[in-house]
């Protein structure tokens with residue numbers, strides 16, 4: 001369509017794969033293991049706390065940086081989990097979701113011509129959000145099939161225009177998790193440079209196999225140059241709430257808030273009041289890893305009855321499976337065929353690569369009731 005006077009800022013961007021696959025799941029009445037969201041209920045207590053907050057009159061704007069009590073409690077939580085010393089006045093801002101925090105961080109620091117190192121497969125908002133700021137994503141493929149970071153290649157791509165490196169652990173879509181080795185490599189690359197880090201840690205508690213979450217918050221030298229982004233939607237099984245937060249150095253956060261204040265100003269108040277109380281129930285987030293690991297293992301076991309080959313996930317909602325040894329079609333073709341003909345929706349991992357790199361891998365979301373997972377995999381019996 002020709003829109004008079006308008007030049008698209010994102011001419012190559014279509015509709016996100018999550019919407020495409022969820023709509024297709026609805027259309028074909030398929031079990032939706034595509035888009036990442038739980039199909040089990042969130043805490044009744046947290047819902048009641050929101051209702052109570054509304055009844056108690058917490059219905060007007062809260063502080064633009066986030067409810068002070070919530071920021072204080074996030075500071076205490078970060079100290080307990082990661083031994084971080086934060087100042088809630090200057091280093092935490094509550095945002096309408098993790099994606100918004102990422103967009104705001106990018107918009108805060110990127111200028112036309114800047115380069116940002118992005119590892120692919122990448123969560124699908126990263127690249128458009130770099131490009132809309134006139135900056136250039138410098139794409140590096142994670143090593144297939146373990147999806148580890150090729151640090152030698154990162155070193156080769158660093159130049160005076162490199163403004164930022166984006167990391168995401170636990171990783172969407174692969175479930176890969178950063179190790180101490182990765183942190184050492186990252187540190188040695190950025191030390192003595194002006195390179196910033198954006199660390200997407202929305203799956204901080206969804207980590208399995210006894211692996212620690214190596215949050216950037218653990219490393220004061222790295223935190224000084226980082227924006228670290230989180231999502232309450234993932235932690236409390238309420239992705240539709242779209243509430244999250246960003247942690248950074250006081251200097252970077254000051255600039256972040258200049259952008260934030262004219263886009264959102266302040267976030268949903270009753271939910272902040274409710275979470276400020278509910279966050280005290282430590283077990284809720286400490287038990288998330290074991291709870292979802294059990295689902296991952298249940299799903300993995302079911303998948304053994306199919307010809308798909310597991311690429312083990314150590315975190316997030318997702319596990320990836322390859323099929324190149326038994327089907328030739330592209331991952332997009334297979335995802336469409338599975339939805340239409342077998343009634344199970346997944347996400348083709350090529351959608352997480354700007355140039356559609358296709359290793360013949362599908363992403364499955366296992367954050368579902370056991371009954372849903374069983375039903376989904378039954379549909380794959382007789383797959384041909």
Ligand code: PMP
Nearest residue numbers: 097098099123172202231233244
């Ligand atoms: N980053 C990654 C890797 C994600 O998977 C998600 C989930 N949508 C987000 C960020 C953003 O979360 P939110 O829904 O809070 O914006």
Ligand code: GLN
Nearest residue numbers: 018019034035036037172
């Ligand atoms: N993070 C979720 C996923 O990767 C969904 C996000 C979205 O729908 N935008 O599936």
